[in-house]
Amino acid sequence: MNRIEQLLGDQLKKARLKKGLTQEQLAELSGLHRTYIGSVERGERNITVKNLYKILLAMNCSLGDFFKSF
Template sequence: MKKEVLIEFGIRVKELRIERNLSQEQLAEKSGLHRTYIGMIERAEKNITLVNIQKIANAFDLSIKKLFND
């Protein structure tokens, strides 16, 4: 069973990525993460680390706080 927080975080990352017209590959490049890892985050298949959350926030030019808030 997937944890709700992973599902919500994955949805948020996908919404921001689409809003910014980025492909998973482009977000991966900007964040220094692998494309398949981005997909796994969006599908709530990975329990992402705080370090990688920071990388994604940086790729979106957001603070971690803003990344988690709508």
């Protein structure tokens, strides 16, 4: 597992929990599958910018705000 994928996954999970969303709810809002969300959060996937944008849009979070926390 690559460190950047793990960092990104950890940040996504923190943002999701801060919004009070389950992985299933986030998946539904973003149009992605729940297992995909889980694998991204665990750092198992190299997420595309397009899918990252979909997830952040579903959480009403800008790319800039998301990356400020890195």
